[in-house]
Amino acid sequence: MISCLVLYRGSDFCQFLRHENNKIFFEDKEVKCPIIYTGPLDELFKYKYGQLSYRSLKFEFLNLNEDKFQNTAVVNYPAHPIMTRITEYKNMTLENHSGTIISKEYPGAFDKKSKDFNVPYYPMPTDNSREQYKKYKNLADNYKNLYPLGRLATYKYLNMDQVIKNALDLFKNMVEK
Ligand SMILES: Cc1cc2nc3c(=O)[nH]c(=O)nc-3n(C[C@H](O)[C@H](O)[C@H](O)COP(=O)(O)OP(=O)(O)OC[C@H]3O[C@@H](n4cnc5c(N)ncnc54)[C@H](O)[C@@H]3O)c2cc1C
Known part of the structure; x- marks a missing residue:
């Protein structure tokens, strides 16, 4: 039996x-400690x-x-056919040095095998995918020590403050159990 497990x-x-x-x-030993899982449930x-x-x-x-490059940290391009926004990091940290680094951001459908779009970022909660997620959640609920947490595992668009609150609430519930 495993009572504590750390995943690096x-x-x-x-x-x-x-x-x-x-x-x-884990390696044929039952994991009895609480497992907080923050990845996608379909993958699990x-x-x-x-x-x-x-x-x-x-x-x-x-690296320019x-x-x-621009006068603010983020400029959105809602009318651009493929690019969402440009971020210039120097404008967040207020660093004062020569040169600047920017990132251009392009959206695409997640596909594990894709070269460019192989990281899942935002859930796409349509009626169908909500139903599909419900099935995975029902499955997860059978595992008493499994706690899905965060944007991917709960399949919700969450900002950082909401995710942190959910984590604190979960911890409180686990301690009070
Ligand atoms: C481009 C972008 C901009 C954003 N800007 C803002 C903003 O300005 N303000 C704001 O409040 N929020 C913003 N967010 C949202 C914010 O990033 C999320 O709310 C927050 O990161 C969600 O936290 P999380 O722990 O749920 O997920 P994540 O931060 O994605 O963490 C999930 C973790 O689980 C790990 N994981 C996944 N699968 C497995 C597995 N199989 N095994 C082990 N580990 C696994 C991942 O590696 C990751 O470390 C932004 C998000 C994006 C994508």
Whole structure:
């Protein structure tokens, strides 16, 4: 029996842990400690009910020889056919040095196999995908020590403050249990 498990940054939960009969195992030992999972539920359950839709992003970083590219940190391009926005980081940190780094941001449908869009960022909660997510959530609820948390695992568009609040609420509930 495992009572404490630490996954290092970059470790893939789905690769290390196996689940069956509503129990989770690591190297054939049952994991009894609480598991807080912040990845996509469809991946965790091996796409049993199909892939959930996510929007992904491609970031194109450019190191420019000019001192300033734009007058503010972020400029949105709502009328641009493929680019969402340009961020100039120097305008957030107020650094004062020569040259500047910007990133151009392009949206695309998430696909694990895609070269550019292989990270899931935003859930796309249509009626269909909500129904699909519900099935995964019902499955997850069978695992008493599994706690899905955050934007991917709860399949909701959440900002940082909301995610932090959810994490604190979850912790409080776990302690009071
Ligand atoms: C481009 C962009 C701009 C944003 N700007 C803002 C903003 O200005 N203000 C704001 O409030 N919010 C902003 N957000 C939202 C903010 O980033 C999220 O609310 C926040 O990061 C969500 O936290 P999270 O823990 O749910 O997810 P994440 O920060 O995505 O963390 C999930 C973690 O789970 C890990 N993980 C996934 N799968 C596995 C697995 N199988 N095994 C192990 N680990 C796994 C991932 O590696 C990641 O570290 C922005 C988001 C994006 C994409």
